[in-house]
Amino acid sequence: MRCQQCDKQAMFHITELETGEVREVHLCEDHARSYLNQSEGASQPSESPGPLGVAQTAEELSELDQKVCEMCGITFFEFRNQGRLGCPHDYVQFEQELEPLIANIHGAVEHTGRRPQRAAGSELPESTESLTRVIGLRKGIREAVEQEEYERAGTLRDEINQVLDNWHAEQQTADGTDSSQPSESPSSS
Amino acid sequence: MIKLDSLTNSIGEWLKGTGPESDIVMSSRVRLARNLAQYPFVGRASDQERGEVQQFLRSRLLQLPSRLSLDYVDVGGLGELDRQFLVERQLISREHAEAAGSRGVAIDTHEQLSLMINEEDHLRIQCVHSGLDLESVWRQISAVDDEIETVVPYAFHSRWGYLTACPTNVGTGIRVSVMLHLPALVITRQIDKVFRSLHKISLAVRGLYGEGSQAFGDFYQISNQTTLGKTEQELIAQVADVVPVLIDYERRARDFLVRETEQNIHDQVSRAYGILRTAQTITAEETMQLLSRVRMGVLLGLLDDVDVSDVNLLLVRTQPAHLQKLRGVELDTKDRNIERARFLRNYFETGSAEAN
Numbered sequence: 001m002r003c004q005q006c007d008k009q010a011m012f013h014i015t016e017l018e019t020g021e022v023r024e025v026h027l028c029e030d031h032a033r034s035y036l037n038q039s040e041g042a043s044q045p046s047e048s049p050g051p052l053g054v055a056q057t058a059e060e061l062s063e064l065d066q067k068v069c070e071m072c073g074i075t076f077f078e079f080r081n082q083g084r085l086g087c088p089h090d091y092v093q094f095e096q097e098l099e100p101l102i103a104n105i106h107g108a109v110e111h112t113g114r115r116p117q118r119a120a121g122s123e124l125p126e127s128t129e130s131l132t133r134v135i136g137l138r139k140g141i142r143e144a145v146e147q148e149e150y151e152r153a154g155t156l157r158d159e160i161n162q163v164l165d166n167w168h169a170e171q172q173t174a175d176g177t178d179s180s181q182p183s184e185s186p187s188s189s
Numbered sequence: 190m191i192k193l194d195s196l197t198n199s200i201g202e203w204l205k206g207t208g209p210e211s212d213i214v215m216s217s218r219v220r221l222a223r224n225l226a227q228y229p230f231v232g233r234a235s236d237q238e239r240g241e242v243q244q245f246l247r248s249r250l251l252q253l254p255s256r257l258s259l260d261y262v263d264v265g266g267l268g269e270l271d272r273q274f275l276v277e278r279q280l281i282s283r284e285h286a287e288a289a290g291s292r293g294v295a296i297d298t299h300e301q302l303s304l305m306i307n308e309e310d311h312l313r314i315q316c317v318h319s320g321l322d323l324e325s326v327w328r329q330i331s332a333v334d335d336e337i338e339t340v341v342p343y344a345f346h347s348r349w350g351y352l353t354a355c356p357t358n359v360g361t362g363i364r365v366s367v368m369l370h371l372p373a374l375v376i377t378r379q380i381d382k383v384f385r386s387l388h389k390i391s392l393a394v395r396g397l398y399g400e401g402s403q404a405f406g407d408f409y410q411i412s413n414q415t416t417l418g419k420t421e422q423e424l425i426a427q428v429a430d431v432v433p434v435l436i437d438y439e440r441r442a443r444d445f446l447v448r449e450t451e452q453n454i455h456d457q458v459s460r461a462y463g464i465l466r467t468a469q470t471i472t473a474e475e476t477m478q479l480l481s482r483v484r485m486g487v488l489l490g491l492l493d494d495v496d497v498s499d500v501n502l503l504l505v506r507t508q509p510a511h512l513q514k515l516r517g518v519e520l521d522t523k524d525r526n527i528e529r530a531r532f533l534r535n536y537f538e539t540g541s542a543e544a545n
Contacts, residue, residue: 009283029395071229072229074233082232087230088224091346106416108415109348109418113420113421117338128345128346167342
């Protein structure tokens with residue numbers, strides 16, 4: 001059985017009992033989650049949040065939909081349609097837009113669990129954003145090659161290797177191991 | 190390359206039927222969702238990038254410092270039957286089996302660990318133990334995760350935690366689940382009430398192999414729904430704390446059935462056993478349902494010539510892909526049902542699967 005709201009397999013078969021009326025709902029995991037979260041607050045109907053958990057006008061929504069991730073190129077509209085983000089940078093690029101949505105799903109907006117373990121004494125990186133830049137650089141190479149700007153493509157390739165080398169060097173000083181990692185070859189673009 | 194056929198003859202961790210509380214708790218499972226920082230998420234990656242992710246992760250997983258003994262299966266290169274077989278063993282998800290493009294899974298020899306590459310996230314690590322054993326599952330999986338993290342740059346953000354393709358998994362990326370066999374709660378019609386109260390404390394419930402219909406054979410998975418704002422230990426406790434309550438309900442319901450309706454329940458169990466031993470054609474769904482009844486009957490001492498381990502073994506071996514692999518031929522649904530009935534009859538007659 002398919003989910004009533006998308007093409008996925010329905011995993012949840014919810015039977016609603018409302019004032020003597022029985023209603024069955026069949027949903028995939030994600031839609032069931034938002035469905036159940038919604039129905040939690042259904043007893044206070046007045047301020048029902050939009051799909052993103054914030055009150056939005058059509059204009060605001062369409063403006064928001066135009067936002068594009070600098071790294072992977074996904075628009076917020078595409079994300080809303082698919083329910084899947086494009087790359088790790090989306091969490092930075094769309095931070096403001098995602099916040100109410102995440103608050104709605106998890107009831108929290110701050111990670112308190114485990115963090116990357118680095119060897120004692122080394123600085124814990126704030127995030128892996130520097131490495132995620134590589135995604136945008138690869139996109140840049142593809143565009144440069146399309147426009148036959150091979151010199152620019154080469155510069156970007158060097159930049160990627162620099163980023164990857166930096167990460168790798170950091171990794172080695174952090175745990176003292178030598179897991180030699182090949183840098184990106186030109187063929188892999 | 191792993192020999193999938195050798196798995197056919199083993200039972201797999203989750204159906205071993207051992208471990209604490211294994212009369213009710215089938216298995217305990219934890220999975221972690223992780224992504225590489227330097228690639229787009231799977232859904233947005235090009236074929237080339239997906240191939241690179243697979244290669245990158247595969248080479249690192251197979252050379253972990255601890256020399257974890259993993260076999261790698263190129264899921265994209267498998268036929269439909271083999272993919273279905275891995276789903277039935279719960280080593281890969283249905284989505285992973287049905288997706289397209291470069292993807293794979295690394296499996297340890299005990300079938301406790303499975304690491305899916307290019308599922309919804311670049312890496313999904315799963316660890317399963319028999320019975321109620323979440324603490325040791327967590328110890329094992331977090332050690333593996335730590336080790337992978339020394340050689341793989343996981344996408345991480347100081348505020349959002351581990352970054353995942355779907356915001357529903359962000360933060361810890363953890364899903365903790367316990368699979369329970371709850372036939373007495375189903376028979377006494379208390380199961381819906383139990384589920385409603387679980388939803389209220391934001392736990393999810395789903396059936397085993399929930400193939401479009403209600404849970405087969407009274408097997409249910411209880412898992413956490415949120416992944417952000419709580420630590421992994423807190424999320425594990427959220428599931429672990431409710432399990433003893435459910436075990437207690439189920440035990441009380443089983444006691445009630447024996448005490449108040451003994452003839453009736455004995456009759457139901459015996460009839461289920463009778464059908465399994467004599468049917469000429471039988472579907473996977475009906476088999477599961479009847480095996481569930483028989484399993485409960487054995488545990489209640491109502492059937493003494495069957496062992497729980499037989500029932501567990503039959504639960505997996507009568508699944509469509511397992512049946513076909515045991516027979517060594519692909520069969521359509523009609524022939525599968527005939528073959529399944531024959532397999533069951535022989536099993537109960539001779540007391541072993543080998544005689545088939």
